Amino acid sequence: MARYLLTRAWQSALTLLLSTIVVFVGVRALPGDPALALAGEDRSPEALDAIRRHYGLDQPLPVQFAQYVERVAQGDFGVSIRTGTPVSSMLTTALPVTVELSVLAIVIASVLGIGAGVLAAVRRGRPAEWFANALALIGLSVPHFWLGLLAILYLSVATGLFPASGFVPLLEDPVDNLHHIVLPAVILGTGLAAIIMRQTRSAMLDSLSSDYVRTAKAKGLRPRAVVTRHALRNSLIVVVTVVGLQLGGLISGAVVTEQIFGLPGFGKMTIDAVFQRDYPVIQAVVLLTAAAYIVINFFVDLLYSVIDPRIRVTGDPA
Amino acid sequence: MTTAAASTAAIVLEMRDLSVSFPTETGTVSAVDGVSLDLAAGEIVGMVGESGCGKSVTGMSIAGLLPGSARVSGSVRLNGTELVGARESALRRVRGREIAYIFQEPMTSLNPVLTVGRQIGEVLQIHERMSRRAARVRAIDLLTLVGIPSAAHRVDAYPHQLSGGMRQRVMIAMAVACGPKVLVADEPTTALDVTVQAGILQVLRDLRDRLGTSILIITHDLGVIADIADRVVVMYAGRVVERAPITDLFAHPYHRYTAGLLSASPKPGRHASTTRLAEIPGLVPVLSTQPDACTFADRCPAADARCRDSAPPLEVARGGPDHLAACWHPCATQTQEANR
Numbered sequence: 120m121a122r123y124l125l126t127r128a129w130q131s132a133l134t135l136l137l138s139t140i141v142v143f144v145g146v147r148a149l150p151g152d153p154a155l156a157l158a159g160e161d162r163s164p165e166a167l168d169a170i171r172r173h174y175g176l177d178q179p180l181p182v183q184f185a186q187y188v189e190r191v192a193q194g195d196f197g198v199s200i201r202t203g204t205p206v207s208s209m210l211t212t213a214l215p216v217t218v219e220l221s222v223l224a225i226v227i228a229s230v231l232g233i234g235a236g237v238l239a240a241v242r243r244g245r246p247a248e249w250f251a252n253a254l255a256l257i258g259l260s261v262p263h264f265w266l267g268l269l270a271i272l273y274l275s276v277a278t279g280l281f282p283a284s285g286f287v288p289l290l291e292d293p294v295d296n297l298h299h300i301v302l303p304a305v306i307l308g309t310g311l312a313a314i315i316m317r318q319t320r321s322a323m324l325d326s327l328s329s330d331y332v333r334t335a336k337a338k339g340l341r342p343r344a345v346v347t348r349h350a351l352r353n354s355l356i357v358v359v360t361v362v363g364l365q366l367g368g369l370i371s372g373a374v375v376t377e378q379i380f381g382l383p384g385f386g387k388m389t390i391d392a393v394f395q396r397d398y399p400v401i402q403a404v405v406l407l408t409a410a411a412y413i414v415i416n417f418f419v420d421l422l423y424s425v426i427d428p429r430i431r432v433t434g435d436p437a
Numbered sequence: 438m439t440t441a442a443a444s445t446a447a448i449v450l451e452m453r454d455l456s457v458s459f460p461t462e463t464g465t466v467s468a469v470d471g472v473s474l475d476l477a478a479g480e481i482v483g484m485v486g487e488s489g490c491g492k493s494v495t496g497m498s499i500a501g502l503l504p505g506s507a508r509v510s511g512s513v514r515l516n517g518t519e520l521v522g523a524r525e526s527a528l529r530r531v532r533g534r535e536i537a538y539i540f541q542e543p544m545t546s547l548n549p550v551l552t553v554g555r556q557i558g559e560v561l562q563i564h565e566r567m568s569r570r571a572a573r574v575r576a577i578d579l580l581t582l583v584g585i586p587s588a589a590h591r592v593d594a595y596p597h598q599l600s601g602g603m604r605q606r607v608m609i610a611m612a613v614a615c616g617p618k619v620l621v622a623d624e625p626t627t628a629l630d631v632t633v634q635a636g637i638l639q640v641l642r643d644l645r646d647r648l649g650t651s652i653l654i655i656t657h658d659l660g661v662i663a664d665i666a667d668r669v670v671v672m673y674a675g676r677v678v679e680r681a682p683i684t685d686l687f688a689h690p691y692h693r694y695t696a697g698l699l700s701a702s703p704k705p706g707r708h709a710s711t712t713r714l715a716e717i718p719g720l721v722p723v724l725s726t727q728p729d730a731c732t733f734a735d736r737c738p739a740a741d742a743r744c745r746d747s748a749p750p751l752e753v754a755r756g757g758p759d760h761l762a763a764c765w766h767p768c769a770t771q772t773q774e775a776n777r
Binding site: 329330331334336339427429 | 500502529530533534537538540545546547548550551559560564595597608
């Protein structure tokens with residue numbers, strides 16, 4: 120077990136370093152000169168040189184990279200070329216919004232998705248399955264932004280049940296915070312729930328027709344124990360994989376939802392930075408997105424080994 | 438436990454005219470057709486037949502383990518209590534406690550993500566209301582009982598950490614945890630090496646002797662039957678075609694199908710180089726109806742018009758009151774030929 124963890128941790132660290140290099144080089148390879156973008160009206164060579172010197176853009180790439188890694192290791196992501204604010208402080212306001220939204224959405228999605236998936240598998244061929252399948256189809260095919268707009272129209276504007284936009288930090292006012300974030304989280308969660316439901320259902324159908332489920336029934340177990348302890352436990356590998364991938368995607372992929380609900384999150388920060396060619400910010404958001412994926416993957420691997428003892432031995436998912 | 442030998446006459450399981458059919462897209466398929474069988478306390482009965490002859494379905498239907506689509510008729514009584522059509526909650530109390538199962542493939546029949554101790558303990562927790570800790574202690578005893586060395590250590594092992602034979606012993610330990618009256622062993626040795634097979638059969642015999650459990654052993658392997666069974670039921674295409682004490686059956690098979698099965702098994706002294714093993718021509722028919730004819734007629738060398746017109750009843754054959762066969766032309770005189 121310890122060896123498995125060490126291997127995975129080492130692999131994660133290596134992946135993180137590689138993504139740092141890719142991000143650094145990738146941003147440099149983007150067309151467009153940031154100095155030119157910053158210079159504004161005064162485009163004289165002297166002014167451009169001064170800007171390049173100020174931001175270290177005149178140094179050779181390897182030197183720039185080394186300086187970059189050193190600073191990042193200290194939590195310093197540089198200063199936004201556009202606004203002059205430190206990227207780290209931009210992150211401290213944007214990240215909590217997105218993390219909270221993502222976690223809440225994924226919790227909602229998991230509860231709905233796993234529940235409906237199990238139900239659809241257990242009640243195969245009965246109305247409950249058709250109902251769950253129909254809901255999943257709707258969840259998959261209805262775009263979030265449209266659902267979000269509808270929600271704002273009917274639940275915020277018309278009835279005033281929820282605020283239409285804005286955000287209150289969790290620590291400032293937890294109740295008001297929840298009030299603001301519940302609607303976007305539900306909207307985001309329903310689409311994800313549909314995918315989790317489909318995957319859970321098919322994994323459960325496999326488990327339910329397995330020999331060990333037959334054994335469990337032959338032992339005289341109650342249907343609930345057969346489904347949860349035996350079938351679901353064996354289906355969790357699939358479910359955890361899907362949920363992990365979705366959570367990683369949410370960190371950077373909640374852009375549309377954030378935009379619609381006016382949440383000052385990570386997605387909005389990313390879009391703005393890309394449009395303004397704000398190198399330090401782009402580097403930071405891409406690196407953090409990669410890091411989020413790597414960390415989530417590490418925990419998913421960890422969960423695999425908790426769920427399935429065979430993985431602890433071989434080091435690979437069976 | 439010691440009364441097992443004394444009460445061998447007591448019938449524990451009584452199957453009467455058991456039929457099972459499954460609705461399919463092309464019509465109803467009859468898997469089991471009018472099977473009757475008694476299981477006495479402490480008796481080991483072998484059920485033999487080719488794949489698809491309905492022996493596994495018969496075994497599964499005893500404790501109502503067939504899928505919901507199966508249509509079961511007839512009667513299965515456990516100590517007089519009717520099980521066919523019984524409520525699911527009543528069946529759950531019977532399963533694992535009074536009627537237990539061992540299946541063919543121990544790797545897939547055990548849950549890969551739970552320790553073997555947990556899986557054995559589960560039965561005790563539901564039926565004997567044991568605590569998890571007490572169940573674990575009892576699981577160690579059971580593992581020892583089925584001949585697993587260093588059971589206190591192995592109780593925390595996962596199925597993949599054990600060998601095939603060990604896994605099947607775990608299955609047996611799980612099955613006998615509550616001291617069931619009837620044990621249905623569906624091809625318990627088919628997936629195992631021959632040497633391991635012998636060990637498993639010995640464990641089953643020991644359990645019968647110690648706990649007085651009646652065992653229905655389902656197999657296509659006549660060698661296993663010869664090794665362990667007291668009586669044999671031969672099934673063909675969903676019907677019982679012959680029923681006899683073990684020695685009678687091997688000495689004087691009456692049904693043409695049984696004779697065919699026996700001559701299709703290799704025997705010492707009759708080498709493949711001198712005589713080719715006899716095979717039964719044709720395939721087991723899929724019964725979409727229950728034809729009013731002998732189901733074996735199409736493959737039988739002795740079949741005539743009568744065989745195709747009416748199904749022969751399972752009657753006392755000439756060998757003795759315990760030897761029954763369903764055949765219009767039993768091969769009483771040809772047994773020597775069939776056995777040679």
